[in-house]
Amino acid sequence: MRSGLHRHPVCDGLLSSPWYFRPAVALSPSILVLLLGEGMSVLKREPPLLHREGPLNDPELLLTPPLPILSIDKIFSLPGHAPTGHSSSSSAEPTTRGRWSFIDCFLRLSEQFMVVGLLQRLSEKLPRVVHRLSEMMKPxxxxxxxxxxxxxxxxxxxxxxxxxxxxxxxxxxxxxxxxxxxxxxxxxxxxxxxxxxxxxxxxxxxxxxxxxxxxxxxxxxxxxxxxxxxxxxxxxxxxxxxxxxxxxxxxxxxxxxxxxxxxxxxxxxxxxxxxxxxxxxxxxxxxxxxxxxxxxxxxxxxxxxxxxxxxxxxxxxxxx
Ligand SMILES: Nc1ncnc2c1ncn2[C@@H]1O[C@H](COP(=O)(O)OP(=O)(O)O)[C@@H](O)[C@H]1O
Ligand SMILES: Nc1ccn([C@@H]2O[C@H](COP(=O)(O)OP(=O)(O)O)[C@@H](O)[C@H]2O)c(=O)n1
Missing domain, CATH: 3.40.50.300 (P-loop containing nucleotide triphosphate hydrolases)
Structure with a gap:
C-alpha cells in the first residue's frame, strides 16, 4: 500500500532541526481542524508547509509543523525568496545579498518573527495538543x-x-x-x-x-x-x-x-x-x-x- 505521505523539500531540509516534531504525524482532517483551532493558522497561510498526496478525498495528511528559527541565510535561499529584480534561479552569491532592498529584508525579518511568535504560542499549547492527539491517533x-x-x-x-x-x-x-x-x-x-x-x-x-x-x-x-x-x-x-x-x-x-x-x-x-x-x-x-x-x-x-x-x-x- 502506498504510504500516502509526502515530504516538502523545504521542510525536508530542516528536519534535522531540534525543534522538529518526531515522528511526522499522519492526521485525519478532524485532527487537522483541531490543530488549526489551536493556533496553527500558519498552515492555512502557507500551503507549501502542509502537504497532501493522492486524490483530494484522501484524508491522510502529513503535517510538518512550521520550523522555528530559520537562519536569515536559509530564508534568503528558499525558493520564491529571491530579491527583487533577480530570478529565483540566480545563484545566491555573497555579493548578491548587498542588492537586497531594505523592504525585502524587512519583510523577511517580519516573516521570521511571525513564525517564532507562532511557535511560542504553539509550545504553550503543546501538552494539551499532544494529549488530544494521542487520544485521536488510536487505530x-x-x-x-x-x-x-x-x-x-x-x-x-x-x-x-x-x-x-x-x-x-x-x-x-x-x-x-x-x-x-x-x-x-x-x-x-x-x-x-x-x-x-x-x-x-x-x-x-x-x-x-x-x-x-x-x-x-x-x-x-x-x-x-x-x-x-x-x-x-x-x-x-x-x-x-x-x-x-x-x-x-x-x-x-x-x-x-x-x-x-x-x-x-x-x-x-x-x-x-x-x-x-x-x-x-x-x-x-x-x-x-x-x-x-x-x-x-x-x-x-x-x-x-x-x-x-x-x-x-x-x-x-x-x-x-
Ligand atoms: N458485485 C459483484 N458482482 C458480481 N460478482 C462479484 C461482485 N463482488 C464480488 N464478486 C465476485 O464474487 C466472488 C466473491 O467475492 P469476494 O470479494 O471474494 O467475496 P467475500 O470476500 O465476501 O467472500 C469473487 O469471485 C468476485 O469476483
Ligand atoms: N473471523 C473468522 C474469519 C474466518 N473464519 C474461517 O475462515 C473461512 C473463510 O473466511 P473468509 O472470510 O475468507 O471467507 P468468506 O466466508 O467471507 O467467503 C470461514 O468460512 C471460517 O471457517 C473464521 O473461523 N473466523
Missing amino acids: QVVFVLGGPGAGKGTQCERIVKNYSYTHLSAGDLLREERSRTGSEFGQLIDTYIKEGKIAMEETMKSDEKKFRFLIDGFPRNQDNLQGWNNVMDGKADVKFVLFFDCSSEVCIDRCLERGKSSGRTDDNRESLEKRIQTYLQSTRPIIEQYEQQGKVHKIDASRSVDEVFADVKNILENQG
Whole structure:
C-alpha cells in the first residue's frame, strides 16, 4: 500500500532541526481542524508547509509543523525568496545579498518573527495538543461484514487502492497461517479464532504510520467479538461497520464461480450451505448489535462491483 505521505523539500531540509516534531504525524482532517483551532493558522497561510498526496478525498495528511528559527541565510535561499529584480534561479552569491532592498529584508525579518511568535504560542499549547492527539491517533477500524461471497474482499481491494487503509482479512490470515510450514498454530487456529485471539493487535502495531484498518470477516461471532473487546478495548476505535448485504442465492452462486479458480476447498455447495447457516446464525446477530449502536452502513451488495463501490465511496467520504 502506498504510504500516502509526502515530504516538502523545504521542510525536508530542516528536519534535522531540534525543534522538529518526531515522528511526522499522519492526521485525519478532524485532527487537522483541531490543530488549526489551536493556533496553527500558519498552515492555512502557507500551503507549501502542509502537504497532501493522492486524490483530494484522501484524508491522510502529513503535517510538518512550521520550523522555528530559520537562519536569515536559509530564508534568503528558499525558493520564491529571491530579491527583487533577480530570478529565483540566480545563484545566491555573497555579493548578491548587498542588492537586497531594505523592504525585502524587512519583510523577511517580519516573516521570521511571525513564525517564532507562532511557535511560542504553539509550545504553550503543546501538552494539551499532544494529549488530544494521542487520544485521536488510536487505530481507526472499519469492520467489513457480509455473507460468504458478498464481495467483501473485492470491495476492500478497491478501498485500499483509493484510500489509505490497511486491509486485514481474517480468512486470509487464517489460511496463510494454516499453510505456513512449521506453523505452531496450524492445529490451533480454530481455537485461536474461537477465543478471539486473532493477532490483530500485533498486526496493527506493525506500522505506526498506518492507522486506518479495514478488518474483513471479523468479528464473525460472539466469541470473536468478546475476544476483540478483551484485547482491543481502548486501543482502537471501531468507526463503523460496512455490511455487504445480499441473498444467500447470490452468495452461493458467486462462491461457486470463485471456486472454479480460487482453489478454495470451502467454495463448494456443501460447505457453502453450512457457511451460510453459520453466517445467518452467528454473524447476523453481531451485525445487529452494531446496528443498535448506530454503527452499521448497509450496502446492497447484489449489484455490480462498480455500483456497490459507488456506495462505499460515499460512505467513506462522508464518514472520514
Ligand atoms: N458485485 C459483484 N458482482 C458480481 N460478482 C462479484 C461482485 N463482488 C464480488 N464478486 C465476485 O464474487 C466472488 C466473491 O467475492 P469476494 O470479494 O471474494 O467475496 P467475500 O470476500 O465476501 O467472500 C469473487 O469471485 C468476485 O469476483
Ligand atoms: N473471523 C473468522 C474469519 C474466518 N473464519 C474461517 O475462515 C473461512 C473463510 O473466511 P473468509 O472470510 O475468507 O471467507 P468468506 O466466508 O467471507 O467467503 C470461514 O468460512 C471460517 O471457517 C473464521 O473461523 N473466523
